[in-house]
Each structure stands twice: as structure tokens, then as C-alpha cells.
Amino acid sequence: MSGPVEGEAAAPPAVTPQAPNDPAAPAKTDPKETKPADDGASKKPSGAELKKLKQLEKQAKRAQAKAIVPPATQQGGPPKENQKQREQKQSQKKDESRPLPIRRRPSQSNAVPQQQAKKESTRGQKNLGLFFGHLYSQPRQHSMVxxxxxxxxxxxxxxxxxxxxxxxxxxxxxxxxxxxxxxxxxxxxxxxxxxxxxxxxxxxxxxxxxxxxxxxxxxxxxxxxxxxxxxxxxxxxxxxxxxxxxxxxxxxxxxxxxxxxxxAQKLIRDQAATKILPGDVILTYASSSIVEQTLLQAHKAGVPFTVIVVDSKPLFEGKTLARKLANQGITVRYYLITGASHAVKDASKVFLGAHAMMSNGRLYSRVGTALVSMLARSHSLPVLVLCESVKFTEKVALDSIVGNEVAPASEILSEAERASLLPLEPHLPATHPSKNKAEDKHAADDAKSGPLDVIKWVEGSDNLHHLQVLYDVTPAEYINMVITEYGSLPPSSVPVVHRLSTNT
Amino acid sequence: MAQGITQLAPGLISFLKSLKTTPADPSVEHLISLLKRRQIRNSRPCAIATTALMLRVVGEFKGRDAAKLVERIRQVGRRLTAAQPREVVVGNIVRRVLGLVREVLDDNTGDSHTGSDAGHNTPTHHDSMTRPTLSSSISTFSPLRHAAAEPMDASMTSEMSDSSEFNRRPPLLTSHTSYAPTTSAPLVNSLFGLFSQPDDSNASTPTGAASPDGKSAHSLNLERLADLSRSTNIDLKSEVMDGIRELQDELEQSDEQIAGVALEHIHSNEIILTHTASTTVQKFLLSAAKKRKFTVVHAETYPHDNTATHGILLTGRKRETRLDEDEDPWKPLTAAGIPVYVIPDSHVFAIMSRVNKVILATHTVLANGGLVAAAGAHMIAKAAKEHRTPVVVLSGVYKLSPVYPFDIDELIEYGDAGRVVPYEDGEFVDKVDVEHPLYDYVPADLVDLYITNLGGHAPSYLYRIVADHYHTEDITL
Incomplete structure (x- = not known):
């Protein structure tokens, strides 16, 4: 009994530590041109088959959609799927330093999403491969099914x-x-x-x-x-x-x-709060718990300062932050990212939260952070990143495309926006596939079918895609200081702190 | 339903309709109120409305006195720009019309006086002249300018008589650092002929005929006006109206002309980033799409223009032109087989590393090569600069303004904060200062190329095109 178990057990750990094991080797040794072939070769025995298997399973799953899924496929499904995902993910992350997506597109992601697109109606995912195709490995699960x-x-x-x-x-x-x-x-x-x-x-x-x-x-x-x-x-x-x-x-x-x-958060906020001087205008982007704590602490200490919250759709996290701060009596101004270049004019310091700090000193954070820090830098504002060392990673990234998280594109259009697009319906091109459908429906029940139809228009038109990711990578040169529980450091010290924090 | 709205909603269409039946003065009031209420907004509708109104104003102008016509146009123009100073295009059109009047005058007096070359030379003279004058002319709504220039304006407008002009002439001349600006010859020539210039400017009639620019042009014009009122054989009005109609044609055609050069700028398989809903940009891309395959990434410009953006991508129409019954609809880019990726504005930096070219639409282009464009344009241009991605700005010449941006904040309009945070969220709106700037100022150094209906220009060359289109004496309305 323990024999097979162990055998299987031995395989995944090699995967999970995620770091220095397998795909790194081909990545390092291969000259660029042989890379795709090699990539394929190393994966083909397991990867390609698994991919097919996975697709079949998914197709089956989709077909039965929300109906009860036969336990047989399920049992078999997840582990393989996941193993595969892990592999893929891992290789992606390994590849981060190289501009791989172009190469990856024809070889890998094209095959997977194409079929998904057909069955899933998530309009032409194959084309999304242009930017983030490699990230569409699996659709996000919204249920326990x-x-x-x-x-x-x-x-x-x-x-x-x-x-x-x-x-x-x-x-x-x-x-x-x-x-x-x-x-x-x-x-x-x-x-x-x-x-x-x-x-x-x-x-x-x-x-x-x-x-x-x-x-x-x-x-x-x-x-x-x-x-x-x-x-x-x-x-x-x-x-x-x-x-x-x-x-x-x-x-x-x-x-x-x-x-x-x-x-760690206590240490960081103690330290960061001392950076807030009377009269400062602190600009922050989206919402970070540690930034919030810092601001509140400085406010409690009686430092007079104001805050500018820059936010973006679709999550509007900054709104929550702005509300919390305003409830505590801090003067808050609220901009959306389109107004960011106006917001930075009035700011004196920029405090940012982090999703992760990369080992090359880059900040991986909510998408839009890079824009804000870029603008801040062009106005010569100090950009401070508050980040616990548990978020440091040995991964590196040069751009925001190789490693990222894709969010469902339908989130781009909020309910209100969809509603405001409804009057356009008569002008949809006659060739539009969903037009006839939509018309029929409208004849039937006018008001009710509205907002959802807009999503169908988008999905129905062949070349229109909505694209949404959650993170971007901020170049290290935009960041002046990273405040961690180990102290305040320049972004170049991130790998050192990471080693410190993992080795102890 | 749409039809009903067309009848009710005041805007460009209703204004153009009413213009056919309403006399000029009430129409001016009408347009002023529409501008004030922001029921006509954005450059193109404003330009169309202003041109139509100008046609009407000139058409109803009684009498043959050119000075009075100029004064009448100025007066209307001043009121329109005061109604909505941030729609710089209104002022541009008024200045263009004023320029037309002057051109007609130049041509006619030139013919009767010293031969055709005076009128012919006019543009080139202006070119060399305008630069110094431009930098010293201040935007019409700058407080600085109001302090400095209003009295002058008043004197100029209240009594446009020869004597007052001549009285003003000497101080103006001495106010220039050199005589160069008043010379008739282009700059290069003037360097060679430094010593001969005083003679030229001292000679009475030849100077007037040969130097129609700068402040001396005023006196010249007045002389000519006097001449003109004497020689009644010139139909000033109809010529100006022809000119305005040409201006209307230009407005109509500028998009096509800009789109005409699209293939020179877009090559196959490019990834092009653009933002907001701009007819000019869409037509430009569509024209390139006829021959080439490329990919468009479209930032949606939330919360100001996102509805229009999605609309234009879904159907090829903006919301506002939806009400337009006779505007020719065009296919959306997607129907032309161009993949379009809509991204939220926050993604610009993330995507920029894959973008080959950024194409920006604009609200107004300023004389220094900077531009005012929909909010978010600055960060897009800046991100492009950081990635060394070329930024191309598409703009009709009518958006080109002689206004020099001394105070950028004056040019920025702030919009309804309810679009950012809905007013239903009363607590939030109450406690937090929600701001919603509609426009960004993009400095000239972030732009690599301007494409107008005249062709492509470097930002540093724009002053020259401005000089071609506006007479210096019209820069302050």
C-alpha cells in the first residue's frame, strides 16, 4: 500500500517547491532556437497527453455544465489537471525572464484555449494568447461543483x-x-x-x-x-x-x-508612520492593509496629513480604504486611475502595498501600481513600498505579461455600464451573430434580458475581446524604499532579505 | 425611442436644425447656452456648431464695412469662448473665420494696390513672424492676459479708426526687441538685410502693402478697409461665406484626410494602443485595416468615455452620434477583422511592453506641441515614453490652437464626480473628496508625431502650422 503511495508522493514534492528543479535546466542550457522544441519534447510524454486528457475531461464537464458531474471523471480529473497546471505554471514562472509569450503562443496555449473557446463561448480565447494566452490554463472556479x-x-x-x-x-x-x-x-x-x-x-x-x-x-x-x-x-x-x-x-x-x-505588520507600520511628516499628502493606490494601518497609526499619533487614494475598476478596492480612512477623520481625496496624473501633482509621498516583491527588486502588485509609481517618479516623489518579508519571492520578472493572473473579462463591464450600453442595440452590425438572438429576446421580454445581453454582444463579436489581469510589475527604479520588518531597504536588497527570512 | 430623444434632447443636431430657421442673434444665444450647459461638447461638435453659426452670422451681416464685420465676428467669438473657455476649438474656428475675412481683404486690396503678391506672400510672412508674437500672446482666459490685453482690445474694438491705430502703432513697434518682426521678408532674408529694414518700414505705402503681419498689419488693414468701403465691387460677404463653407468641408474631410495616410504609419502585425472613443482614430485604423492586419488594444477611459468607447467598438458609433440620423455609420473595427482588446486603464503599463505604437486622440492641440486629451492620455504617453514606444497624435488642424498653455490647470475640465462614485453612496461622497478630471495635458516631449489633415509633423513644428492658420492679430480675440 505504501509503495505506490510513496511513488506518487515523490513526484509532486519535486513540483511544489517550485523553485530550482526541473524546467530550469532546459531553460538555462538551451540556445533560444531549440527551446520551443525542447520545451515540447520535455513535456510531450506527459504534458501533451495530459493536455488532451484534460481537454476531454473539461469538455465533458462543460457539456454537463452545472448538472451533477459523474464522480468518475471528477476523481480522475482534478489531480491530473492540477498536476498539469502546476507544471505549466511552474514553467511559466521559470520563463519569466525571457520574452517567451510569442514563442509560447503557437506551441502551447493556442491548442488549449481554442477548444475551450468553442465550448465555453468565452470569445476566442485563442486570440487572448496574444497577450496572456499562456495564463488561460484553467477557467476560474466559482462553485464547489x-x-x-x-x-x-x-x-x-x-x-x-x-x-x-x-x-x-x-x-x-x-x-x-x-x-x-x-x-x-x-x-x-x-x-x-x-x-x-x-x-x-x-x-x-x-x-x-x-x-x-x-x-x-x-x-x-x-x-x-x-x-x-x-x-x-x-x-x-x-x-x-x-x-x-x-x-x-x-x-x-x-x-x-x-x-x-x-x-511584522506592527514593525512596518511603526517604521512607515515615522515617514509621514506634518503636512504630507500621501498618495496610495488601491488598497493595502498595511498602508491603511500605517496611515491610521500616523493619524492617531496626531500628524496632520491628507491622503489621496487612486483607484481603478473593476475591484474598486481603494473605495473601501478611502471610506475607512475618512471615517477615522482623515481628509481623503479619491481619484480613478485616469486622473492619476492630476493626483500625483498634489502628492508629496507615495505609499504602496505589495502583492509580492520580486528578487530583481521589482514590485508585483495590483495592476495600475506601475502607472502610479511611474507618474510619481516623474514628479520626483518618493515611492515607498510596505511589504512583509513573507511576500518576498525568489522569482524574477521583467514585464507584467509572463507571470500574471487573468481575471474574468466579464468583470470589466459593471451592471451599470452594461445598462448604459443597451440603447446601442439597434446599431449593432447586422452581421453580428448575437443580433438576431438579441432581437428575438427583446421582443419577448424587453427590460429583463437587458444587461446580460451586452456581455453576449461582446462575446458574440469575433474580434472584440475584453482583457483583464490583476497585477503588474513595477520596475525597481521607480521604487525608492521598501519597508519590511527587517528594516527599510532599497529594492535591490530584496533577494538578501528573502534569503534571510527563509533561512532562519 | 431614439427618435423621440432626437427631437427632445438639445445638442448639436437640434442646434443645426434651429439654425436654419432662427436669425443670427438668437442663435448665438442658443449656442452660448448649449455650450454653457455642456450640451454640445467635444471638439468636433463644437467646431461644427461654431462654423455653422459663423456662416449664419456672416450671412446676416448687413453692410460692406469689413472692419465692422471683423468686429462683429470678434464680438460673437468672445462671447462664445467666454461661455466655454475650455472648448478651445470654438475660439479656433472664430479665429479662422477672422483670418478668412482678412485674407479676402488682403487679396482684394492687394489686387487693387500693389499687385497680387501681397496677398500671396501673406502666409509666408506670417510664418516667420508669428513665433515671437505667439509666445507672447496668452490664452484668452488667462488672468494674466486679461490684465494686460483687455484695454488694448477695448480700444481696438470700440473705435476701429485709422487715427487710433496709428496712435498705437509706434509703442507697439518699440515694444518689439528688434525690427525683425515687422519686416516683410522671411526671417532668413531679414538677417541678410538687417540694415535695409528701417528704410522699408519707414516707407509709407510699400510697407503697408508688403508687411501685412504683426501690428502694422492692423493699420494696413484699416487702410484697406477704407479702400474697400470705397471700392464697392468686392463682395466681401460672399467670399467670406465661401471661405467658411470651405472650412466646413475641411471639418468634414479632415478625418478622411488623416485616415488617408494611415498606411504610412501602420504596418502589419503591429499592436496599437489607443484610448477613448475618437472618430478620427477609428477611421484612421479602419483605413489601415483595409490593407493590413494588426491588433488594437483599447483603453476604455473609465469613467468618462467608457460608454462611448464600448459603443464605438461594438457598433462603430459613439453614444452621442447615435442620435445623429444622417451621420454615416461606419463599421466597427472588429467587423473589419481587426482584433480589438479592451483593457481597463490601469493595464496600460502592463500591456505597454507589447505595444508597438500608441495612437492618441486629442481634444485640443496647443501651440507649444502639447495637447489636451481625454483623461489618462498623460499616463499612456508617459508609459509609452518609458517603454520607448512611439506616440502618434491624430488631430484635425481645426483642433490646433494658438493658445499657449501658461497655466495648464486652466485647460483641464472637471466632470461629474457622480460618474466616479455614484451619489447613491451618500456617506462616501459626503466624506471623501471625489475628483473627476476629464482631460489630461500631455507635454510635447511625450509626443513623437502629430498627424493632421496636412500630413505628419514633429511637435516642435506645430507652431508653424498654427502660424499658417491664424493671423497674429486674431490670437487674442
Missing amino acids: GASKDVHPAVLALGLQYSSYVICGSTARMVAMLLAFKAVIESYQTPVGTSLARHLTNHHLSPQIDYLRSCRPLSISMGNAIRWLKDLIIKIDPSTPEAEAKRDLVEEIDMFIRERVTA
């Missing part, structure tokens, strides 16, 4: 909160995940014949993680935390009684949250 039966209810709930952005922000997501994992561990029973250290990571935690990933790609901080947790579990002495091991784990998780998040 496809979840493996092993997934813990707490994780199920968490996944839904992820996919609907109820829990948003990389720190919040990581903490929520760890808390859910605590529940998972507490209710875990080691099956007979295996040890906790071996079984928990690969057979119990992995499905949870895979489910979370299917709801929304893991954040860097989550990846770091998962790696830490797996490391911890594997190191558990097999002789430790199960109850004790579980208690230790739960305590360790609590400790991790306390040390790496709570205490």
Missing part, C-alpha cells in the same frame, strides 16, 4: 470567498488559508498504514490547495506559506503521536501568523 470530496468544508468556503474577492489581498488570503488549514489539520486522521508526515501533505493538503488554486491562483505569500507548512509537516518525527503532532502544527501555524504577519 468540481471539488474533490477530500476538500474540507472550511476550505470550500474559503475558495468561494477567494473567487468572489470577498477575501482579497495577498496577506489576507494567506492568513485565511492558514486558518483554514488549521481546521483541516485538526480534523485530520492519519489513515492506517501511513504516517502523518507522508500522508498529510500529499494526500490531504494537496487537494485542498488544488481546490483553492482552482478558485483563484495562489498568491506568492500563499505559496511561501504552503512551502513552509509542507516543510514543517515533512520534518515531523514519525514517532510523534498524532495528537501531539497536530497540536504542534496548529501552534506553529499560529506562531507563523503572529511572527510573519502580525508582528
Whole structure:
């Protein structure tokens, strides 16, 4: 029994540490031209087949859509899918330093999304390959339908909160995940014949993680935390009684949250708050919990300053931040990103939150951050990034295209915007595929079918795509200072701090 | 439903309709109120409305006194620009019409006096002259200018008599640092002929005939006006009206002319980023799409223009032209087989590394080569600069303004904050200062190329085109 289990167990860990293992080797050694072929070759035995399999499964799944999915395909489905995804993801991340998307497009992503597009009506995903095709590996899960039966209810709930952005922000997501994992561990029973250290990571935690990933790609901080947790579990002495091991784990998780998040945030905000001087106008983009804490702390300390919140659609996270700050009595001005060049004129400092800090000193954060820091730099404003070291990663990125998270494009048009587009209906081109449909529907029930139709127009027109990603990469030269719990440093020191924080 | 709105909603269409039946003065009032209420907005509708109104005003002008016509146009123009100073195009059109009147005068007096070369030379003289004058002329709504120039205006307009002009002439001449601006010859010549110039300017009639620019042109014009009123054989009015009709044609054709050079600027498989809903840009891209395959990335310009942007991409129409019954609809880009990717504005930097060219639409182009365009244009241009991506600005010449941006903030219009945060969110609106700038000023150094209906120009050359189209004496209305 333990034989096959171990065999399987051995494979995924090589994948999960995500860092220096397999695809790095071909990446380094291959001259550029042989690269695609090699890429394909290394993947073909597993990758291509898996891809086909996955597509078939997905097709089946889609076909039955929201109906009950036969458990057979399901059981088989997720692990393979996930394995594949992980592989793909990994290779993507490895590739970040090279401008690969062009090469990748014909070889890989074309094949996958084309078929998806057909069945999914998500208009021509093949064309999205032009920019982010390599990221459309799987559609985001918005329900519990496809979840493996092993997934813990707490994780199920968490996944839904992820996919609907109820829990948003990389720190919040990581903490929520760890808390859910605590529940998972507490209710875990080691099956007979295996040890906790071996079984928990690969057979119990992995499905949870895979489910979370299917709801929304893991954040860097989550990846770091998962790696830490797996490391911890594997190191558990097999002789430790199960109850004790579980208690230790739960305590360790609590400790991790306390040390790496709570205490770190306190240190950072203490330090960052001292950077706010009387009369400052602090500009911030979107919403970061640590920036919010810093501003509130400075406000409580009695420093008179005002805040400019720059925000963007579709998440409007900055609105929440602006509301919170205003409720505390801080003078807040609110701009959308289109007005950013006006906003920076009045600002004196820029505080940014981070999704992750890359090892090449670049900031990976909410899309639009790069624009704001670019404008700030052109106005010679200091740009300060507040970031816990748990969000540091050894990954590097040069642009925002190779590694990113694609969000559903239908989110671009809000309900109100769709409604305001409705009067255009009579002017849709006659060739428009959805036109006839839409007309029929309108004849039937005019008001009701409205706003959703607009999405159909967009999906129906062959060449029109809505594109949305969640992050962008800010060049290191726009950033003046990164404030972490290890101190304030230039972005070039990120890799050092990352080593410090992971080795201790 | 759309028909009903057409009848009711005041705007360009209703104005043009009413213009057919209403006399000039009420029409002026009508347009002023429309401008004030922002029921006519954006450059093209403003330009069309102003030109139509000018046609009407000139058409109803009684009498043959050119000075009075100039004064009448100025007076209307001043009121229109005061109604909506940020629609710089209104002022541009008025200046163009004034220029027409002067041109007609130049031509006619030139014919009767010293031969045809005076009128012929006019543009070139202006070219060399206008630069110094331009930099010292200030936007019509700048407080600075009001302080400095209003009295002059008043004197000029209240009594346009020969004597007052001549009285003003000497101080004006001495106010120039050199005599160069008043010389008739182009700059190059004037350098060679430095010493001969005082003689020229001292000679009475030849100077007038040969130097129709600068302040001396005023006196010249007045002489001519006097002549003109004597020689009744010139139909000033009809010539000016012909000119205005030509201006209307230019407005109509500028998009096509700009689109005509599209193939020179877009090559196959390019990725082109643009923003907001601009007819000019869409036609430009469409014209390129006939021959080439490329990809368009379209920033939606939320919250100001996003509806129009989505509309133009879905149907080839903006919201506002929807009401237009006879405007020729064109196919959306997507129907021409061009893949279009709509991105939120925040994605500009992320996408820019893959973009080959940025094409910007504009609201107004200023004399220094900078432009005022829909909000977000500045960060797009800046991101393009950071990525060394060329930025191309498409603009009809009618958007080119002699206004020099001394105070950029004056040019920026702020819009309805309710578009940013809906007023239903009362608590938020109450506590937070929500701002919604509609336009951005893009400095000239972020632009690589301007394409107008006259061709492509470097931003540094724009002053010259401005000089070609506006007479210096009209720069301050």
C-alpha cells in the first residue's frame, strides 16, 4: 500500500517547491532556437497527453455544465489537471525572464484555449494568447461543483470567498488559508498504514490547495506559506503521536501568523508612520492593509496629513480604504486611475502595498501600481513600498505579461455600464451573430434580458475581446524604499532579505 | 425611442436644425447656452456648431464695412469662448473665420494696390513672424492676459479708426526687441538685410502693402478697409461665406484626410494602443485595416468615455452620434477583422511592453506641441515614453490652437464626480473628496508625431502650422 503511495508522493514534492528543479535546466542550457522544441519534447510524454486528457475531461464537464458531474471523471480529473497546471505554471514562472509569450503562443496555449473557446463561448480565447494566452490554463472556479470530496468544508468556503474577492489581498488570503488549514489539520486522521508526515501533505493538503488554486491562483505569500507548512509537516518525527503532532502544527501555524504577519505588520507600520511628516499628502493606490494601518497609526499619533487614494475598476478596492480612512477623520481625496496624473501633482509621498516583491527588486502588485509609481517618479516623489518579508519571492520578472493572473473579462463591464450600453442595440452590425438572438429576446421580454445581453454582444463579436489581469510589475527604479520588518531597504536588497527570512 | 430623444434632447443636431430657421442673434444665444450647459461638447461638435453659426452670422451681416464685420465676428467669438473657455476649438474656428475675412481683404486690396503678391506672400510672412508674437500672446482666459490685453482690445474694438491705430502703432513697434518682426521678408532674408529694414518700414505705402503681419498689419488693414468701403465691387460677404463653407468641408474631410495616410504609419502585425472613443482614430485604423492586419488594444477611459468607447467598438458609433440620423455609420473595427482588446486603464503599463505604437486622440492641440486629451492620455504617453514606444497624435488642424498653455490647470475640465462614485453612496461622497478630471495635458516631449489633415509633423513644428492658420492679430480675440 505504501509503495505506490510513496511513488506518487515523490513526484509532486519535486513540483511544489517550485523553485530550482526541473524546467530550469532546459531553460538555462538551451540556445533560444531549440527551446520551443525542447520545451515540447520535455513535456510531450506527459504534458501533451495530459493536455488532451484534460481537454476531454473539461469538455465533458462543460457539456454537463452545472448538472451533477459523474464522480468518475471528477476523481480522475482534478489531480491530473492540477498536476498539469502546476507544471505549466511552474514553467511559466521559470520563463519569466525571457520574452517567451510569442514563442509560447503557437506551441502551447493556442491548442488549449481554442477548444475551450468553442465550448465555453468565452470569445476566442485563442486570440487572448496574444497577450496572456499562456495564463488561460484553467477557467476560474466559482462553485464547489468540481471539488474533490477530500476538500474540507472550511476550505470550500474559503475558495468561494477567494473567487468572489470577498477575501482579497495577498496577506489576507494567506492568513485565511492558514486558518483554514488549521481546521483541516485538526480534523485530520492519519489513515492506517501511513504516517502523518507522508500522508498529510500529499494526500490531504494537496487537494485542498488544488481546490483553492482552482478558485483563484495562489498568491506568492500563499505559496511561501504552503512551502513552509509542507516543510514543517515533512520534518515531523514519525514517532510523534498524532495528537501531539497536530497540536504542534496548529501552534506553529499560529506562531507563523503572529511572527510573519502580525508582528511584522506592527514593525512596518511603526517604521512607515515615522515617514509621514506634518503636512504630507500621501498618495496610495488601491488598497493595502498595511498602508491603511500605517496611515491610521500616523493619524492617531496626531500628524496632520491628507491622503489621496487612486483607484481603478473593476475591484474598486481603494473605495473601501478611502471610506475607512475618512471615517477615522482623515481628509481623503479619491481619484480613478485616469486622473492619476492630476493626483500625483498634489502628492508629496507615495505609499504602496505589495502583492509580492520580486528578487530583481521589482514590485508585483495590483495592476495600475506601475502607472502610479511611474507618474510619481516623474514628479520626483518618493515611492515607498510596505511589504512583509513573507511576500518576498525568489522569482524574477521583467514585464507584467509572463507571470500574471487573468481575471474574468466579464468583470470589466459593471451592471451599470452594461445598462448604459443597451440603447446601442439597434446599431449593432447586422452581421453580428448575437443580433438576431438579441432581437428575438427583446421582443419577448424587453427590460429583463437587458444587461446580460451586452456581455453576449461582446462575446458574440469575433474580434472584440475584453482583457483583464490583476497585477503588474513595477520596475525597481521607480521604487525608492521598501519597508519590511527587517528594516527599510532599497529594492535591490530584496533577494538578501528573502534569503534571510527563509533561512532562519 | 431614439427618435423621440432626437427631437427632445438639445445638442448639436437640434442646434443645426434651429439654425436654419432662427436669425443670427438668437442663435448665438442658443449656442452660448448649449455650450454653457455642456450640451454640445467635444471638439468636433463644437467646431461644427461654431462654423455653422459663423456662416449664419456672416450671412446676416448687413453692410460692406469689413472692419465692422471683423468686429462683429470678434464680438460673437468672445462671447462664445467666454461661455466655454475650455472648448478651445470654438475660439479656433472664430479665429479662422477672422483670418478668412482678412485674407479676402488682403487679396482684394492687394489686387487693387500693389499687385497680387501681397496677398500671396501673406502666409509666408506670417510664418516667420508669428513665433515671437505667439509666445507672447496668452490664452484668452488667462488672468494674466486679461490684465494686460483687455484695454488694448477695448480700444481696438470700440473705435476701429485709422487715427487710433496709428496712435498705437509706434509703442507697439518699440515694444518689439528688434525690427525683425515687422519686416516683410522671411526671417532668413531679414538677417541678410538687417540694415535695409528701417528704410522699408519707414516707407509709407510699400510697407503697408508688403508687411501685412504683426501690428502694422492692423493699420494696413484699416487702410484697406477704407479702400474697400470705397471700392464697392468686392463682395466681401460672399467670399467670406465661401471661405467658411470651405472650412466646413475641411471639418468634414479632415478625418478622411488623416485616415488617408494611415498606411504610412501602420504596418502589419503591429499592436496599437489607443484610448477613448475618437472618430478620427477609428477611421484612421479602419483605413489601415483595409490593407493590413494588426491588433488594437483599447483603453476604455473609465469613467468618462467608457460608454462611448464600448459603443464605438461594438457598433462603430459613439453614444452621442447615435442620435445623429444622417451621420454615416461606419463599421466597427472588429467587423473589419481587426482584433480589438479592451483593457481597463490601469493595464496600460502592463500591456505597454507589447505595444508597438500608441495612437492618441486629442481634444485640443496647443501651440507649444502639447495637447489636451481625454483623461489618462498623460499616463499612456508617459508609459509609452518609458517603454520607448512611439506616440502618434491624430488631430484635425481645426483642433490646433494658438493658445499657449501658461497655466495648464486652466485647460483641464472637471466632470461629474457622480460618474466616479455614484451619489447613491451618500456617506462616501459626503466624506471623501471625489475628483473627476476629464482631460489630461500631455507635454510635447511625450509626443513623437502629430498627424493632421496636412500630413505628419514633429511637435516642435506645430507652431508653424498654427502660424499658417491664424493671423497674429486674431490670437487674442
